[in-house]
Amino acid sequence: MVEGVESAVGLDRRVARSKDAVLSATYELMLEGGLGGVSVDEVSRRCGVAKTTIYRHWPSRAALVLDACSQMGVAAPQPDTGSLADDLRILVEGLVAELGAPGWASVLPSVIDAAERDPDIARAHASLHRTLMAPFVEAVERARQRGEVAAADEPADVVALLVGPLFYRRWFSREPLDASFVETVLSGMPGRRPRDTP
Amino acid sequence: MVEGVESAVGLDRRVARSKDAVLSATYELMLEGGLGGVSVDEVSRRCGVAKTTIYRHWPSRAALVLDACSQMGVAAPQPDTGSLADDLRILVEGLVAELGAPGWASVLPSVIDAAERDPDIARAHASLHRTLMAPFVEAVERARQRGEVAAADEPADVVALLVGPLFYRRWFSREPLDASFVETVLSGMPGRRPRDTP
Structure with missing residues (x-):
């Protein structure tokens, strides 16, 4: 009985390891x-997991790509300094580092492109987006509860005003996300005006 | 002599018409x-121009796609009301309409995705981006000359703060670009604060 349980645990672990290997190869x-660069053949070659095993867990290339997309971004740790300006500075500095690194930032445009035409990818992208933005929304919600942000200010709007210009520079104007631009963006946020604007 | 000139003009027109037809089919x-959906075979079928003719004008599929990309966006007419707030409102309303219509807004993500890995596409995208943003930059430049915008405020930064949140909603959060959000974005722009903030 105990042996049976251990074998089942061992099997679960092996399955989990091989699924991780497949998802890592897909992400690579x-x-x-981009999304277009993924084929099940190439994933199988890259990670050494047989195609039949891959198809046992993901019925199609689309399902595999969707799963890899939804696991692509990792939410930043939630800062809680008690000041919105300080929380947002921590989050923005982390985001700027991610935007400049070879990671999800270079894959996201292909997800967004596919989302324009594929409702399943659009749903995976929406979930990924919520994960990435959750700590920003949470920081603004807390500041609203403290009265640092007006009750009328929607957290989603505040996040759009903060993150939109950073995304714009990364993917649209392709200008550097330098410290001076980060200051410009942060200085327009609520919770800064009363202290820093004359 | 006159006949010869007319024939040359006629030939030029025929060539121009067939090039237009090829670029229109490519854009369709x-x-x-997206960019990945373009093949020279399909372009030829769609517009009825022979593949040999297409390859006479564009040596490769990549060259054709690049040309179609760079002609994709049309700059909005330059408003010049004498007030930055009014100029930006006109430009933003035009941009929001374009972002909501089936046009370059649904193609741009595929251009940006390809630009991540292809320096030629990155150059075509940069040129397209400059075309689309030129009236915004020009409006801010004029306001800076009138003293409505501080000399220290970079027009490119002002445009990023204005356009970034709109792009963010269109492609990243996929929230509606409604009138209330447009007001929120416009109310953060320079030239509004002295008049509209208590």
Whole structure:
């Protein structure tokens, strides 16, 4: 009985390891060539997991890509300094570092492109977006509860005004996300005006 | 002599018409399936121009796609009301309409995705981006000359703060670009604060 339980645990672990290997290989291929660069053949070659095993867990290439997309971003740790300006500075500095690194930032445009035409990818992207933005929304919600942000200010709007210009520079104008621009963006946020604007 | 000139003009017109037809078909295919949806075979079928003729003007599929990309966006007419707030309102309303319509807004993500990995596409995208943003930059430049915007405020930064949140909603959070959000974005712009903030 105990042996049976251990075997089942061992099997679960092996399955979990091979699923992780498949998702990692899928993510690597996405980093190299966007969503379009992923084929089950190449994933199988890259991670050494047989195609039949891959298809046992993901019925199609689309299902595999969706799963890899939804696991792509990791939410930043939630800062809680008691000041919105300080919380947002920590979050923005973390985000700027991610935007400049070879990671989800170079894959996201291919997800967004696919989301324009594929409702399943659009749903995976929405979930990924919520994960990435959750600590920003949470920081603004807390500041609203403290009265640092007006009750009328929607957290989603505040986040759009903060993150939108950073995304714009990374993918649209392709200008550097330098310290001076980060200050410009942060200085427009609520919770800064009363202290810092004359 | 006169006849010869007329024939040359006639030939130029025929060439121009067939090039236009090829670029229009390329753009249509991009609207339907992004950059990846374009093949010279399909372009030829769609517009009835022979592949040999297409390859005479564009040596490769990549060259054709690049040309179609760079002609994709049309700059909005330059408003010049004498007030930055009014100029920006006109430009933002035009941009929001474009972002909501089936046009370059649904193709741009595929251009940005390709630009992540292809320096030629990155150059075509940069040129397209400059075209689309030129009236915004010009409006801020004029306001700076009138003293409505501080000399220290970079027009590119002002445009990022204005356009970034709109792009964020269109492609990242996929929230509606409604009138209330447009007001929120416009109310943060320079030239509004002295008049509208207590």
